[in-house]
Amino acid sequence: MFLVKDSSPSREEEIRHILTKDPSLASLLAVIHFEWTIRRSIIALGKSPNIKVREKLQSCHGHDKYKEVWKDEVFPNVQLLLPKAVKDWESLVRSFKLRHKLVHGISSCGFDYAKERVDGAINAAVDIREICVAHKVDLDSRLPIRRQLKG
Numbered sequence: 723m724f725l726v727k728d729s730s731p732s733r734e735e736e737i738r739h740i741l742t743k744d745p746s747l748a749s750l751l752a753v754i755h756f757e758w759t760i761r762r763s764i765i766a767l768g769k770s771p772n773i774k775v776r777e778k779l780q781s782c783h784g785h786d787k788y789k790e791v792w793k794d795e796v797f798p799n800v801q802l803l804l805p806k807a808v809k810d811w812e813s814l815v816r817s818f819k820l821r822h823k824l825v826h827g828i829s830s831c832g833f834d835y836a837k838e839r840v841d842g843a844i845n846a847a848v849d850i851r852e853i854c855v856a857h858k859v860d861l862d863s864r865l866p867i868r869r870q871l872k873g
Contacts, residue, residue: 745836752843753821759847768795771870813842
């Protein structure tokens with residue numbers, strides 16, 4: 723659906739377009755897009771070597787887990803906890819809760835309900851990108867590499 727060369731704004735535009743046709747799918751894609759954004763930002767802004775950050779991210783799923791890894795890896799460098807970095811944390815939490823319900827077949831959703839969740843996830847991704855830009859990181863480009871020191 724999305725290609726590596728697609729920019730974050732173009733993915734967000736496509737998700738909003740899909741929202742008009744398939745609100746449930748757009749809701750899922752918006753959270754996936756946020757997860758792509760948050761994972762790359764943690765790798766880019768983290769304090770540990772990339773390989774160690776990637777190991778932590780392997781078992782990291784859901785807003786609470788991202789909050790923990792962000793606190794451990796990114797907070798020391800940006801002095802901002804994830805629920806403060808994302809300007810409307812509660813909206814993002816609601817987006818994740820809908821994602822869970824959709825993935826597990828618990829419920830579906832209509833346009834208005836989905837739009838709020840799509841907006842919450844996309845806005846959260848934008849908030850994270852702004853922090854990255856402030857720290858001279860472009861998430862749509864190759865990420866900086868921090869290697870583990872030998873010895």
